[in-house]
Amino acid sequence: MKKLVLATAASLMIAGAASAADMAVPVKAVVPPPPPPPVFDLAFGVTGTSDYLFRGISQTNNNPAIQGFVELQAFNWVYVNVWASNQNWVGNFLIDGNSSLEVDLSGGLRHTWGGLTLDVGGIYYMFPGSTSSFDPATGFNTGLGSSDFNYWEIYGKASYAFNDWLTVGANLYWTSDMYATDTNGTALSGTAKVTLPAFGPAAAFGWYLSGEFGRQWLSTTAYNYTVTNAFGLTFNETIPGYNWWNLGVGFTYKVATLDLRYSGTDLSDEACAFIIGDRASCGNKFLATLSFATSLNAL
Numbered sequence: 001m002k003k004l005v006l007a008t009a010a011s012l013m014i015a016g017a018a019s020a021a022d023m024a025v026p027v028k029a030v031v032p033p034p035p036p037p038p039v040f041d042l043a044f045g046v047t048g049t050s051d052y053l054f055r056g057i058s059q060t061n062n063n064p065a066i067q068g069f070v071e072l073q074a075f076n077w078v079y080v081n082v083w084a085s086n087q088n089w090v091g092n093f094l095i096d097g098n099s100s101l102e103v104d105l106s107g108g109l110r111h112t113w114g115g116l117t118l119d120v121g122g123i124y125y126m127f128p129g130s131t132s133s134f135d136p137a138t139g140f141n142t143g144l145g146s147s148d149f150n151y152w153e154i155y156g157k158a159s160y161a162f163n164d165w166l167t168v169g170a171n172l173y174w175t176s177d178m179y180a181t182d183t184n185g186t187a188l189s190g191t192a193k194v195t196l197p198a199f200g201p202a203a204a205f206g207w208y209l210s211g212e213f214g215r216q217w218l219s220t221t222a223y224n225y226t227v228t229n230a231f232g233l234t235f236n237e238t239i240p241g242y243n244w245w246n247l248g249v250g251f252t253y254k255v256a257t258l259d260l261r262y263s264g265t266d267l268s269d270e271a272c273a274f275i276i277g278d279r280a281s282c283g284n285k286f287l288a289t290l291s292f293a294t295s296l297n298a299l
Contacts, residue, residue: 037076038297044070045255045293051285052085055187055216056244056265057272058281059087059102073295079121080107090127090146092277099129099146108155115161122154151180159191167193171214179275181222189214189244206252217241225274239275242267248287255294261287 045068051058052065059065067085083104091098108121130145152175159169169191178185193210197203223239248261264284267275272282 039075041073041295041297042070043073043293043295044068045291047289047291049287049289051287052087053246053263053285053287055189055214056242056246056263056282057267057276058278058285059085059089059276061088061092061278062280062285063088069293077109077111078107079110081105087127089276089278089281090129090149093144093149094130094146095143099127099149101128102126103128115167117157117159119157120155122152124150124152126150149180151175151177153185165195167195169193178218178222183222184217184219186217187214204253208250208252209248210250211245211247213243213245215241215243223274225270227270237270239267239271242271242282246287255292255298257289257291257293259287259289259291261289263287 047065047067049065049067051062052060052067065085065087067083069081069083071079071081073079081104083106085102086100087102088100091100103126104123105126106121106123108119110117110119110121127146127149129147131147132143132145153173154175155171155173157169157171159167161167171187171189171191173185173187175185177183189212191210191212193208195206195208198206218239218241220238220240225237225239226234227237228234242265244263244265246261246263248259250257250259252258262284265272265282267282269279269282273279276282
């Protein structure tokens with residue numbers, strides 16, 4: 001009987017302990033807050049592309065380009081960027097000499113609040129190589145130099161990530177000296193990017209779909225030209241602006257991105273030749289780009 005009482009008491013104690021364990025409130029794991037962004041960072045990268053397109057127009061007469069950039073970022077707000085590429089279009093307009101380099105200096109303020117990113121700043125496009133040719137005997141310039149094509153723009157950009165897979169954006173640029181012609185130029189474009197599920201070992205490979213549609217407005221002060229048809233009749237034409245677009249797919253692996261894209265504009269061959277000096281630089285075309293980009297804090 002004594003053994004029975006002891007066994008009963010032990011079983012009650014075990015049951016009571018189990019009940020107490022079932023009723024215990026689980027302790028939630030404390031998740032530390034994300035670390036603050038670094039005060040300074042230096043981003044850099046290099047790109048190889050089958051064609052350097054600027055708002056749908058080839059800047060290399062449909063030839064490949066090698067490009068690179070360095071960007072200093074501070075306080076998660078301020079940035080200064082230097083970007084360079086080979087180009088050919090300036091040489092299309094030069095009588096003496098040539099220019100095969102473009103260097104862009106830009107800077108501004110860029111910050112992200114949740115899914116919203118805003119970026120405002122300015123950019124100066126430079127084409128180093130030569131200056132205007134000056135004839136001291138006549139006192140006149142006899143030809144343009146590549147640096148005579150330098151010009152500037154100011155811009156505002158906004159993008160919003162609705163979720164992990166959809167981001168949309170808008171970009172607005174303005175200048176009073178488009179292509180150094182004293183022409184007002186306004187460019188507005190909308191973008192969309194769909195990030196698709198990662199794949200491969202440990203989901204190391206990413207990919208996405210993206211596209212852009214834009215409009216470049218030009219005041220016609222410097223963009224009036226004449227066309228002579230097969231019958232010898234001459235017509236006055238103007239270029240008030242044009243549309244451009246692109247659509248493509250990209251694949252990412254660590255710091256590398258392979259982007260395959262189809263791009264085009266609605267410019268005629270004659271208008272294209274007047275703007276860029278090459279009739280074939282504005283047509284629809286396929287573009288392949290391989291880029292590598294990272295930053296010191298990401299290494």
